[in-house]
Amino acid sequence: MAKTHSINLSINGKAYRNEVEPRLLLSDxxxxxxxxxxxxxxxxxxxxxxxxxxxxxxxVRSCLMFAVQAEGHQLMTVEGLSSDEKDxxxxxxxxxxxxxxxxxxxxxxxxxxxxxxxxxxxxxSEEEIRSAVSGNLCRCTGYQHxxxxxxxxxxxxxxx
Amino acid sequence: MKPAPFEYFAPDSxxxxxxxxxxxxxxxxxxxxxxxxxxxMNFRVAQPTMLIDLNRxxxxxxxxxxxxxxxxxxxxxxxxxxxxxxxxHAPLLHEALPNIAHSQIRNRGTVGGSIxxxxxxxxxxxxxxxxxxxxxxxxxxxxRWIEAREFFAGLFATTLQPDELLVAVxxxxxPKHTGFAFMELARRSGDxxxxxxxxxxxxxxxxxxxxxxxxxxxxxxxxxxxxxxSAGLKGLKPTAARFTEAGQIASQKDLSPFGNLHxxxxxxxxxxxxxxxxxxxxxxxxxxxIKRS
Numbered sequence: 093m094a095k096t097h098s099i100n101l102s103i104n105g106k107a108y109r110n111e112v113e114p115r116l117l118l119s120d121x122x123x124x125x126x127x128x129x130x131x132x133x134x135x136x137x138x139x140x141x142x143x144x145x146x147x148x149x150x151x152v153r154s155c156l157m158f159a160v161q162a163e164g165h166q167l168m169t170v171e172g173l174s175s176d177e178k179d180x181x182x183x184x185x186x187x188x189x190x191x192x193x194x195x196x197x198x199x200x201x202x203x204x205x206x207x208x209x210x211x212x213x214x215x216x217s218e219e220e221i222r223s224a225v226s227g228n229l230c231r232c233t234g235y236q237h238x239x240x241x242x243x244x245x246x247x248x249x250x251x252x
Numbered sequence: 253m254k255p256a257p258f259e260y261f262a263p264d265s266x267x268x269x270x271x272x273x274x275x276x277x278x279x280x281x282x283x284x285x286x287x288x289x290x291x292x293m294n295f296r297v298a299q300p301t302m303l304i305d306l307n308r309x310x311x312x313x314x315x316x317x318x319x320x321x322x323x324x325x326x327x328x329x330x331x332x333x334x335x336x337x338x339x340x341h342a343p344l345l346h347e348a349l350p351n352i353a354h355s356q357i358r359n360r361g362t363v364g365g366s367i368x369x370x371x372x373x374x375x376x377x378x379x380x381x382x383x384x385x386x387x388x389x390x391x392x393x394x395x396r397w398i399e400a401r402e403f404f405a406g407l408f409a410t411t412l413q414p415d416e417l418l419v420a421v422x423x424x425x426x427p428k429h430t431g432f433a434f435m436e437l438a439r440r441s442g443d444x445x446x447x448x449x450x451x452x453x454x455x456x457x458x459x460x461x462x463x464x465x466x467x468x469x470x471x472x473x474x475x476x477x478x479x480x481x482s483a484g485l486k487g488l489k490p491t492a493a494r495f496t497e498a499g500q501i502a503s504q505k506d507l508s509p510f511g512n513l514h515x516x517x518x519x520x521x522x523x524x525x526x527x528x529x530x531x532x533x534x535x536x537x538x539x540x541x542i543k544r545s
Contacts, residue, residue, distance in 0.1 A: 113257070115255040115256070115258060117290075120254075136291075136294050138291050150330075151355065152356055153360070156287055157286065158286075226354060227357065
């Protein structure tokens with residue numbers, strides 16, 4: 093086995109410390125080492141967007157990073173949106189209400205892409221939403237309900 | 253694990269990275285944003301035995317105006333995309349950046365990484381050639397500037413030496429009455445384009461075309477210039493008919509696309525002709541709007 097590296101990072105506000113082989117992808121680290129299986133692994137070459145997480149607040153593909161590169165950084169995964177399924181984040185609630193998902197496989201990636209986008213853009217147009225999620229693939233919905241959910245989420249997130 | 257095993261170094265200074273390069277040469281692959289390298293490693297198409305991760309080298313992340321525009325190699329693409337200096341001083345680059353893959357990729361992918369990767373389907377090498385950019389290469393023993401046209405050396409190849417790293421790119425300002433346009437066409441947003449063009453058009457005081465630059469992506473083994481089409485425009489008054497003709501000359505004489513899964517060579521020629529015509533019209537329109545002092 094190759095030499096391992098010690099990493100310290102924060103995921104959803106909690107400190108993690110692990111020994112990892114440098115070739116371990118961040119996506120696999122999140123699921124297998126940190127036990128956070130909300131991050132889904134689809135294509136593993138950066139096309140589908142299912143594994144999108146926030147690295148220091150910005151959406152990135154966790155399959156296109158090594159876990160060792162997350163040393164010292166702050167990550168947020170879909171688990172960080174809400175700690176209780178009875179008290180969903182407004183973004184999750186909007187996906188629920190507007191039927192923004194069917195099988196749900198792509199959903200964590202959509203949520204983590206939309207979270208910072210909708211925080212920064214309170215009233216995006218349909219075209220802007222479609223552009224914002226153009227790096228995330230969904231094979232079920234045809235996207236229409238995802239766009240509806242994003243619009244609803246924008247309203248919910250910016251209503252005091 | 254998807255990628256094959258490798259030794260990993262994450263130096264926190266350029267000095268330390270150059271020492272590693274001097275010691276290991278081509279054995280040690282530089283890891284910039286990793287948005288092309290890591291997918292290739294996941295497929296095991298690439299199996300480097302050693303990676304030098306440049307992400308801790310903050311001295312390579314900057315955008316500054318110092319006569320020309322200078323961008324540090326490790327500047328992430330999304331930062332350049334939203335930077336006011338880039339928009340003001342390299343508007344062609346500003347227009348090209350959002351075409352690179354998806355926002356999540358641009359949050360990690362770097363300006364220098366994309367250039368050093370020299371993928372013929374990439375936007376940045378084409379922009380570099382169109383704008384006569386210069387690359388700054390450093391090794392432990394010194395540094396040198398390389399003209400964009402001398403930098404790209406075919407499919408995924410550059411003239412960087414085994415002990416060198418690309419550390420910065422300089423974009424000189426084009427002549428004042430220059431209009432620009434970047435256009436590409438992909439099957440889906442964020443995919444590799446089937447064809448694309450960067451066009452620059454400089455008008456003389458008589459309103460005639462003083463200089464035209466046409467550089468294409470994904471129609472050859474690197475950025476491809478349409479010399480004959482550009483020469484055909486020089487010294488003449490720009491008109492819609494001449495832009496159409498330039499598209500025909502470029503696509504039939506200057507370019508020799510290979511064709512691929514998504515577009516046949518003939519279709520790439522057709523697209524190149526149409527994009528040339530549109531890009532020249534847009535560049536001309538923009539050049540015409542620049543006030544004469």
